[in-house]
Amino acid sequence: MARTKGPIYDQILDWSTTGQKGLGWLIDPDKFDPSILSILKTKNNGLSALDFILVGGSQMDADVFQDSLRLIKEAAQNIPLIIFPGSNAQLSEDAEAILFLSLLSGRNPRFLVEEQVQAARRVDGFDLEVIPTAYILVNDGHIGSVHHASGTFPIPNSDIQKCVDTALAGKFMGMKLTYLDAGSGLDSTVSARVVGAIKEKVKNPIIVGGGIDSLDKLKSAYAAGADLVVIGNAIEKDPNFLVEVLKYKELRNFSSHVN
Structure with missing residues (x-):
């Protein structure tokens, strides 16, 4: 039976x-x-x-996703896995939690609610921690794979008020997390001003991802108010990047383990 309370959200809230x-x-x-x-x-x-390791993509059928998740779980050992679903096909009990995303920055009903309705019954039958999450695409106007797949455009970094209003709407609809994503494979990131403004007004824990390919960008996201920063293919391009991040976290005495 799915749970709406659990250690993953509790850790991010902490x-x-x-x-x-x-x-x-x-x-x-x-x-x-x-x-x-x-x-x-x-x-x-x-x-x-x-x-955490988040697993998900814009194009994948259920069998491929399940097989891939099991391989990652075996190799990742004790690092908790969180499903970051691109569609209702990307569901599994082999993760610890799922971000139950609603793409609030767009107006495509498929990603606002239709995929969620199709996934709900299966998710309810899984032993998963389910975390309602406001998913908001924000960057400098660049279009990436997530924008093509969702048929939506990102909110410009320059429109801070719209970003804040969208995050507030998610909070008032009961979403526990705000996930700000610039999109994968892009140089653009979510601006520090947007992260800071949402942190100040909305108060929900904030996840920031997309375009984080250097230690300076990571530090900027943290300093602006991100509670969890998500790195994508920058790790695969340069495994030493993760070693740099580890040294930085140890220097700042940031926790590297989920309680």
């Missing part, structure tokens, strides 16, 4: 309350080389920098 910071890695199984996990284990234990 980071938001205490000022600690979390780190996630978003893996798209369609583009993932499993050997990277073995490489990361040998590079000064870079995997220990991770608090």
